[in-house]
Amino acid sequence: MAPRPSLEVAVVMRRERLDNRWQPFRWVLHDVVPQQAAFGSEPRRIFTDEREERWLHPGFTVELFRDEAEGYYLNVTTPAPAWFVLWRMEEEATVAPEPIARPFLLTLSYNEAARWLDAQETVEQVPAPADVVDWMRSFADAHYVPEPRRRKRPESFKALQDRFGNPASVSTGKTRGGEGG
Template structure:
């Protein structure tokens, strides 16, 4: 399934590049003696019109449940280009997904946000959010790489100047 339609991006020159995705989460009942429920991120897939706008259960056998959360619009931002670069150069590019669980009903959890930025995921983790990841498909990694090539400019490292007090008197300016 191709997540990126490059023709649609060319038709909208002023719009930010974006893709619509849906998140699949799994819930497991009584995975061990200490947990009543365990949630995990299963996949991020292309959002299809047939998915609708509301979350829906894909499978539920009483012990395991898979649930689809559609309608995430992932836009790329030039000021996040370094975060995209870090994700792509990590060795295994991934989707980052923030998800939350219900304090009153511990059997409920849902996806909140999706990103491709390593930096943004770090900010979420610093804010004590639950962040999981799943592998990024090769076609989307290539699309993201094209965006990074166009927008990311590594910071130029300045040569460190030795403080004047450490130089011999004849070399001070």
């Protein structure tokens, strides 16, 4: 069996200072970049100034799965195809004096990202570069098969019901009983 198509990437998270006394900073997804050997394997700070700092998280593999082809198709047919990154805050500080935001999962599938959001996870997106979009598009074109549309039955074929939901009938013939019958 052939291996699944995949890309090696790294995630850059950004800590932004806020002018807010209740929340002095926030974490946001900054970018997804191609993995390089020089990145190593551990998260590290790559930029800092008085307004922000950026952390590089190397070593992620993004694979394309046939059963997610619809999600890739939905992504490439939007005006802004994107990477979706699920991230969480550390419970305890591991590489910095205080806990940092850690990416856990990456995908290019709209459907998978929607499932993560339904599970109340933090999911953010950044634009995917053109070469990644082309790669995803060729996979979706090869594996996505739209479900056939089901023909809607005309209203005239639906069963009639009275205002109480009981079956009703319509007659165009003579009424029974009465005069002149």
